[in-house]
Amino acid sequence: MLKGLALTFRHLFRSPITVEYPEQGLTFSRRFRGYELVWDVGRCTGCATCAKSCPQGNIEIVTSRGSDNTYKVEKFEVDSGRCMFCGLCVEACPYEALFMGCGYELASYQRGQLVLSKEELEPSSERQPSGYARPKVEALMPRQTLLIDRTKPSPRKPKISLGSALSLSKGWWRK
Amino acid sequence: MALKTEPIVVNIGPQHPSTHGVFRMRVTFDGEVIVDLEPCLGYLHRGIEKLAETRTYTQNIPLTDRLDYLASMTNNLAYVLAVEKLAGVAVPERAEHLRVIMAELMRISSHLMAVGAFLNDCGAFMTPFLYMFREREKILDLFEMVCGQRLTYNYMRIGGVSHDIPDEFLPALRRFIAEMPGFIDEYDQLLASNEILLARAKGVGILPAKLAINTSASGPVLRASGVKWDIRQADPYSVYDRFDFGIPTGEVGDVYDRYWVRIQEMRQSVRILSQAVEQLPSGEVCASMPCLLRPPVGEAYGHIEGPKGELGFYLVSDNSIAPYRFHIRAPTLINLTALRDMTVGWKLADAIIIFGSIDICLAEVDR
Numbered sequence: 415m416l417k418g419l420a421l422t423f424r425h426l427f428r429s430p431i432t433v434e435y436p437e438q439g440l441t442f443s444r445r446f447r448g449y450e451l452v453w454d455v456g457r458c459t460g461c462a463t464c465a466k467s468c469p470q471g472n473i474e475i476v477t478s479r480g481s482d483n484t485y486k487v488e489k490f491e492v493d494s495g496r497c498m499f500c501g502l503c504v505e506a507c508p509y510e511a512l513f514m515g516c517g518y519e520l521a522s523y524q525r526g527q528l529v530l531s532k533e534e535l536e537p538s539s540e541r542q543p544s545g546y547a548r549p550k551v552e553a554l555m556p557r558q559t560l561l562i563d564r565t566k567p568s569p570r571k572p573k574i575s576l577g578s579a580l581s582l583s584k585g586w587w588r589k
Numbered sequence: 590m591a592l593k594t595e596p597i598v599v600n601i602g603p604q605h606p607s608t609h610g611v612f613r614m615r616v617t618f619d620g621e622v623i624v625d626l627e628p629c630l631g632y633l634h635r636g637i638e639k640l641a642e643t644r645t646y647t648q649n650i651p652l653t654d655r656l657d658y659l660a661s662m663t664n665n666l667a668y669v670l671a672v673e674k675l676a677g678v679a680v681p682e683r684a685e686h687l688r689v690i691m692a693e694l695m696r697i698s699s700h701l702m703a704v705g706a707f708l709n710d711c712g713a714f715m716t717p718f719l720y721m722f723r724e725r726e727k728i729l730d731l732f733e734m735v736c737g738q739r740l741t742y743n744y745m746r747i748g749g750v751s752h753d754i755p756d757e758f759l760p761a762l763r764r765f766i767a768e769m770p771g772f773i774d775e776y777d778q779l780l781a782s783n784e785i786l787l788a789r790a791k792g793v794g795i796l797p798a799k800l801a802i803n804t805s806a807s808g809p810v811l812r813a814s815g816v817k818w819d820i821r822q823a824d825p826y827s828v829y830d831r832f833d834f835g836i837p838t839g840e841v842g843d844v845y846d847r848y849w850v851r852i853q854e855m856r857q858s859v860r861i862l863s864q865a866v867e868q869l870p871s872g873e874v875c876a877s878m879p880c881l882l883r884p885p886v887g888e889a890y891g892h893i894e895g896p897k898g899e900l901g902f903y904l905v906s907d908n909s910i911a912p913y914r915f916h917i918r919a920p921t922l923i924n925l926t927a928l929r930d931m932t933v934g935w936k937l938a939d940a941i942i943i944f945g946s947i948d949i950c951l952a953e954v955d956r
Contacts, residue, residue, distance in 0.1 A: 445737035500651035
């Protein structure tokens, strides 16, 4: 019991490893797969590779043929209520027009608000692209907070040797 | 004079904190002693096997994340191994090593969760659980760094892995390897010399080796019964034949042995990790694959030693872009079949820890 209390005692003096979330936050990974998608309208050619690669069939694209024989994207809708953040659409995009997002607070009061239209998907101040499958963006992102950087290197090695736990305990507690 | 009482049927679950999900047990008691136990499954059935038949081979990888959500990486690995076997794809060396690193990190993480939840069931409410969670958090940090998610990784791809590791991954992993054995010792010392834990766990819920083999149990449940069977050595996949590691086995197959085997396996996983980091070659991380894979007509079964046991995927291809049949051999479903034999004759409180020691994940059992 004293050993257990000694460990508890040591834990009293270490720095806290959790943060108070709504007030404070940690920096997430550079490849974070957050807020479903950020869509760059200038690069998109309307090829619909992303829609084909989506396991849920979430992405709806309607295109029309423009005057200079290119596709014009009429409708680009993502139902984020069904999105599972797998990132396959972002990996599939051949023109780097799709990005995963950086946000993670996406609760909504109505299901209808979860269907995101073309305008809502474009990058804005709260909808920033993340570096998932996009090395150029990844290089610009801040470094991830790691718990391993915040704990002490290694605890004091106990005297008990590896694998001896079983032999130590053979039957002595029944006496 | 022994008091004779009527047997009474008690329903435990599906909403019960110690059933690790939505699991229902119909238990018949004689007084406080269990005379019969019947697991009732299916509360978390999502039809993943059928769903997978309508999706392409690549689109099924995120689905496998949702089987055993505490060990998504190994689910991915088992599935892509089956597809690679079906399609005859060669995987680059670096990708194989990265897969081993991820699978072993996942094994440590899953065992930490198993041990923590088991101690929770024993009555050490939340304290050891949160110690384990601190170490698990470091592993999740590493996974998040590599693939951007903390639970549903979707990292493995057919022919390799989706991304190479970032520069800061290896230093963080080396630090983790250096400090993890110390933490395991710390917890093991705290728990294995705890008289209450020993009194609760020693000799309880014994699964004899013969019965364990007959119920085709696998993983720590089988090894705790003294059977030395580990697919990493019995049928090496990926590059496991290049690493030197031991297979810890228990003696009697009680609850304590299952706990002990998991602790020892974490140590062996740290050994594999340090070797894999040393041997990590440079080069490509994914073979070049067609956009839509059409494997030749045939069938393949890919199996790995997952944290909870033998995880296998059986695939049948009809040369289309989606599998014709997609079957999962879920280790915990099969380990659950031994639950009745382990619990009969014990009391209710013992049934809870016996159940906890199997380490099941209902998302995988019902799928």
